[in-house]
Structure formats: structure tokens, C-alpha cells
Amino acid sequence: MSGLRLLIVDDEEAARYGMRRALESFGCEIAEAGSAESAHALMRDSTFDLLLLDVNLPGLSGLDFLTQIQNEAATSDVEPPLVVIITAHGSERMAVQAVKSGAYDYLAKPFEVDDLRLVVKNAFDKVQLRRENQSLRRRIQIETSQRGALLGNSEAMQRVRGMIEKVADTDATVLVRGESGTGKELVARELHERSSTRSSGAFVAVNCAALPTELIESELFGHEKGAFTGAAARRKGKFEQANGGTLFLDEIGDMSANVQAKLLRALEERRIERLGGDESIPVDVRIVSATHRELEEEIERQNFRADLFYRLRVVTIDIAPLRDRREDIPVLAAAFARDAAERHGLPQRPISRDTLKKLIEYGWPGNVRELRNAVERAAIMSEGAELNAIDIGTTSQKSVAVDESLNGGLIVPYTSDFRDDRREFERRYIARCLEEAGGNVTRAASVLGMHRQSLQHKLRELGLGRRYVAVGATPDKDEMPT
Numbered sequence: 348m349s350g351l352r353l354l355i356v357d358d359e360e361a362a363r364y365g366m367r368r369a370l371e372s373f374g375c376e377i378a379e380a381g382s383a384e385s386a387h388a389l390m391r392d393s394t395f396d397l398l399l400l401d402v403n404l405p406g407l408s409g410l411d412f413l414t415q416i417q418n419e420a421a422t423s424d425v426e427p428p429l430v431v432i433i434t435a436h437g438s439e440r441m442a443v444q445a446v447k448s449g450a451y452d453y454l455a456k457p458f459e460v461d462d463l464r465l466v467v468k469n470a471f472d473k474v475q476l477r478r479e480n481q482s483l484r485r486r487i488q489i490e491t492s493q494r495g496a497l498l499g500n501s502e503a504m505q506r507v508r509g510m511i512e513k514v515a516d517t518d519a520t521v522l523v524r525g526e527s528g529t530g531k532e533l534v535a536r537e538l539h540e541r542s543s544t545r546s547s548g549a550f551v552a553v554n555c556a557a558l559p560t561e562l563i564e565s566e567l568f569g570h571e572k573g574a575f576t577g578a579a580a581r582r583k584g585k586f587e588q589a590n591g592g593t594l595f596l597d598e599i600g601d602m603s604a605n606v607q608a609k610l611l612r613a614l615e616e617r618r619i620e621r622l623g624g625d626e627s628i629p630v631d632v633r634i635v636s637a638t639h640r641e642l643e644e645e646i647e648r649q650n651f652r653a654d655l656f657y658r659l660r661v662v663t664i665d666i667a668p669l670r671d672r673r674e675d676i677p678v679l680a681a682a683f684a685r686d687a688a689e690r691h692g693l694p695q696r697p698i699s700r701d702t703l704k705k706l707i708e709y710g711w712p713g714n715v716r717e718l719r720n721a722v723e724r725a726a727i728m729s730e731g732a733e734l735n736a737i738d739i740g741t742t743s744q745k746s747v748a749v750d751e752s753l754n755g756g757l758i759v760p761y762t763s764d765f766r767d768d769r770r771e772f773e774r775r776y777i778a779r780c781l782e783e784a785g786g787n788v789t790r791a792a793s794v795l796g797m798h799r800q801s802l803q804h805k806l807r808e809l810g811l812g813r814r815y816v817a818v819g820a821t822p823d824k825d826e827m828p829t
């Protein structure tokens with residue numbers, strides 16, 4: 348118990364002396380105060396782990412002092428000491444009230460020395476546990492901030508992290524290359540987060556492939572009111588929004604010649620003009636771009652400007668496909684399993700050995716994104732102590748034919764969208780429960796372990812709505828389960 352600090356607050360000197368003698372063998376440091384006011388003064392100068400606090404004190408009472416300690420702790424980063432309240436004989440109600448307002452425990456006078464020692468020992472155990480948790484939390488915090496969001500210790504990933512470290516603080520344009528789902532956007536975000544000058548600014552992402560040419564220009568550079576039909580008001584573009592921060596241009600291989608020319612000019616002059624405007628606006632942005640295309644080939648085919656290419660790739664970061672760095676799979680899978688459990692409020696479970704073996708052997712055409720989705724599905728679908736309901740390789744084929752009679756029609760055809768599949772599964776599962784409950788929502792809710800209102804909400808959300816809400820009412824055709 349050394350290293351622990353105890354403060355005895357009692358106005359009777361004899362009582363303080365008795366407690367001190369009883370607790371001396373714990374080897375903790377012991378201080379004494381005769382009133383709440385002097386205890387407060389001592390606590391200003393040093394921190395205590397535990398207070399033995401008498402209720403009957405001259406001046407501020409023990410209970411009021413307890414409240415004061417709690418209030419002060421609420422606005423400070425320092426954890427308050429544990430408080431054991433000492434009440435007079437026969438005032439149990441007051442003791443209960445003290446525990447309700449945050450006391451760790453109580454002792455009623457007169458107490459046996461052994462009772463006192465037991466209560467103090469328990470309190471110290473709790474303090475020690477609290478300290479261990481704190482240092483664990485701090486260690487995790489330090490580790491994640493050093494490692495960043497990019498997981499994986501393969502040589503390829505270490506190289507990526509090394510590059511990020513080296514260029515994050517420069518303004519060099521960076522081109523990130525890699526297959527779909529390898530983490531290009533994540534790398535762009537890391538570059539932003541790790542820049543000491545830009546991380547306080549915005550990270551703005553534009554997907555150049557998702558927008559038609561006319562829109563992408565106004566998206567990037569903004570427009571003045573009336574610049575084109577539908578431009579009802581002046582609008583700032585992404586360049587201006589990212590001012591002082593980072594602009595992430597995704598899928599740049601898909602930009603039209605016109606946009607390429609304008610982009611090149613913006614990069615060269617560090618100024619932009621809004622569509623329909625003639626003001627030249629200075630912008631200070633760092634450009635990170637990404638592509639899954641071979642831009643060199645696009646240049647040869649004259650689909651991409653060579654001069655823009657050289658501007659964009661002062662530094663290139665290549666991310667290897669997941670199949671070429673399989674040693675990253677266990678780390679990634681474990682992190683995604685933890686993450687999925689947390690987000691869906693499920694218990695934390697390890698991935699079974701067989702499953703992990705399958706994960707390592709599979710080719711992952713959708714790379715890390717596909718792995719993440721597969722593990723998330725497994726976290727939801729697995730029963731038992733381990734994640735084992737892994738299903739990979741079927742996701743890219745849309746709507747595989749299924750035998751509806753399997754498992755009572757509960758096996759859902761996999762599409763490439765996890766959310767759709769989950770929704771379909773929920774719909775079938777809940778519909779079946781309701782069928783079995785004879786359409787009685789209250790009974791079905793109790794079978795499902797849900798509140799009736801939550802189930803009704805869920806039914807509406809899943810489009811099973813009116814059919815079951817009022818039993819006996821005519822079901823609405825549109826909302827009938829198929």
C-alpha cells in the first residue's frame with residue numbers, strides 16, 4: 348500500500364489517533380485534518396487517494412464537503428479521491444444518502460478496527476485498479492498516435508508509413524496509387540493529420556469520377572450567382588473550402604481534358620476563378636490525389652495530360668494489394684472485429700483459427716475494404732465464443748441463387764452490399780418471429796428480447812409496418828412482406 352495517500356478528517360483528535368494507529372501497518376502516508384475547511388486546504392497542495400470523512404464537523408458538514416469535492420472534480424481533469432463517510436450511530440439513512448451522492452463506502456460509529464481496515468483495504472484496491480487502467484489507457488493512446496490509423500506491419504506498409512512521415516510536413520503534391528480498397532483515402536487523411544501546419548485546416552475530398560464535367564468544375568472552383576442555369580446563389584468550391592488545409596482529388600484518371608487544363612492552371616498559379624466570375628482568388632491548399640488507373644498508359648493514349656501528371660506526383664506513394672502483404676491480414680482482421688463488436692454493441696470475440704486461415708489464404712480482390720466487410724458480417728452472424736461465420740468470395744457475385752427452404756428461408760442471398768444483406772436478414776428473421784407469434788407484436792417482441800416500441804419502430808423501418816402494428820387491420824399492399 349505504499350505510495351497511497353490517506354487523509355483523515357475528524358474534529359476529535361482521539362478518533363483521528365485511533366484510526367491512524369489502526370491503519371499504520373498498511374504503510375500508506377497518512378495526513379489529518381480537524382475540519383472540512385482545513386482538509387480542503389491540504390487537498391489544494393497535494394493529492395489524496397482516499398478520505399475518511401466524518402459527517403459531524405464544525406463548519407462545513409461532511410456531506411456538504413463530499414458534494415463540494417464531487418463538483419470540483421467535475422470541472423477538473425484530476426480524479427477525485429475516494430471518500431469513506433463516517434456517520435454517527437443509528438444514522439444509516441444519511442450513510443445511504445452519502446453513497447448516493449458519490450461516497451465510495453461508509454462506516455457507522457462505533458466501528459471495529461477490523462471493519463475499518465477492510466473498508467480501507469477495498470478502497471485502496473480500487474485506487475490501484477484505477478491507476479492500472481489509467482496507465483493502460485495512456486499506453487494505448489500513445490501507441491495509436493504513434494502508429495496512426497494505418498494498420499499492418501508488413502514491409503510494404505512500413506514503407507508507406509515512412510513516406511507519410513517524410514512528406515506530411517512538406518507541401519509537395521502526393522499521388523497515391525493502389526487498387527480499389529487498399530487504403531488510398533486513408534493515406535491521404537494521414538498526410539493531412541500529420542502535417543503540423545495543415546491539420547488545423549480542413550480535409551476536403553472530391554471524387555472526380557462520380558461527377559459529370561460541368562458539375563465538377565463548379566464543385567472544384569465554385570460559381571457566382573447566375574453562372575449557369577440553376578446557379579441560384581454564389582457558391583464556394585472545394586479549393587476555397589480546403590484553403591489552409593488539404594484537397595484530396597480522388598480518381599483523377601477520370602477527369603475530362605477541360606477540367607485537367609483548369610486544374611493545372613490552379614496548381615501553377617495557386618489561384619482560382621469561380622465559374623462566371625472574373626475575380627482571381629488566391630488559395631493555399633496541399634493537393635493529394637489518388638487513382639487506381641495506370642496514368643502512364645492514359646498519357647500514352649492521350650487521355651491524361653503529362654504536364655498535369657508531373658505536377659500531381661512530385662511524390663508517389665504506392666500501396667500494395669492485400670494479397671501481396673498477407674502478413675497484415677491478422678492485424679487488420681482483429682482490429683475490424685473489435686471495431687464491429689463495439690459499433691454494433693456485440694461482445695468482443697476472437698477470430699477462430701480456421702477462419703483466420705481462410706482469411707489469410709483468400710485473394711481479396713476488393714482488398715482491405717472487402718476484408719473489413721467480411722469481418723463485420725462475421726461479427727454479426729457468428730454464434731458462440733469465436734468468430735467463425737466467415738463467408739468470402741461470394742460477395743462479388745450479385746444475388747447468388749439460394750434455396751429458400753434452407754434454414755426456414757433465413758439464408759439471405761449475398762449481394763455486394765453489407766447493409767442491404769443485413770436488412771434483408773433482419774426483415775426475414777423478424778417476419779418469421781411475427782408469423783410464429785401469430786402476428787402479436789408484444790409476444791414477438793418478448794421472443795426477440797426487444798421492447799414493443801422498438802420492434803414497432805423496426806417494423807416501420809423494414810417496411811413491415813402496418814401489417815403487424817394493428818392486428819386484424821387490412822394490410823397495406825405496399826408494405827406486405829414479399
Ligand SMILES: Nc1ncnc2c1ncn2[C@@H]1O[C@H](COP(=O)(O)OP(=O)(O)OP(=O)(O)O)[C@@H](O)[C@H]1O
Binds near residue numbers: 531533639715716
Ligand atoms: N492499412 C489500413 N489500416 C486500417 N484500415 C485500413 C487500411 N487500409 C484500408 N483500410 C480501411 O479499408 C477501407 C477502404 O480504404 P480506402 O477508402 O482508403 O480505400 P481506397 O483505396 O480509397 O479505395 P477506393 O479505390 O475504392 O476508393 C476503409 O474502411 C479504410 O479505413
Ligand SMILES: [Mg+2]
Binds near residue numbers: 531532597
Ligand atoms: Mg477511395
